[in-house]
Amino acid sequence: GQQLNQSPQSMFIQEGEDVSMNCTSSSIFNTWLWYKQDPGEGPVLLIALYKAGELTSNGRLTAQFGITRKDSFLNISASIPSDVGIYFCGVYNNAGNMLTFGGGTRLMVKP
């Protein structure tokens, strides 16, 4: 199956700092999704990207669909304690009916 490499695996940052994480693959995809999982909860969709080069924002979050279609980036500006959680990237298979998720980036924010 598709292999998504998500990095870093974990980050421990100071409140107010900007955060950047990415997801890469050896295959090309037509859709990149970013989810956030709060501790003890299910993941929630943050941003969906449908076009190579697309840059989309959701509040302090900005995600980009890589021009090669093999990667995507998620940036969080001015982090706050409630940004704590695990961030997952996801891509659809060729049939468009199954998502594959990356291993996640665990974000910890120190107040």
Place this chain on the structure above:
Amino acid sequence: DGGITQSPKYLFRKEGQNVTLSCEQNLNHDAMYWYRQDPGQGLRLIYYSQIVNDFQKGDIAEGYSVSREKKESFPLTVTSAQKNPTAFYLCASSKGYGHYGYTFGSGTRLTVV
């Protein structure tokens, strides 16, 4: 409001007992999925169903069973054959077509003692 509900939130069982986790959705989604998550780890697919009365094994189906008798419901049974059942279980649903992503439930934390 439409959503996907997992119950219970916390579940304790004795070793050797089967246990069934509930997942119900009122989003009119065709597809449903079960994932397992271990502490600090990613999501591993157990079973999925694209349509009523049909389901397929995911990457870690051994020791688990499912049924899909109704569109709204996709219960997961953790059997005594599952060697390490203590984990966080997540159910999700999707339209089954189009790249709209999955909607996840809030999870069930199963502890086997």
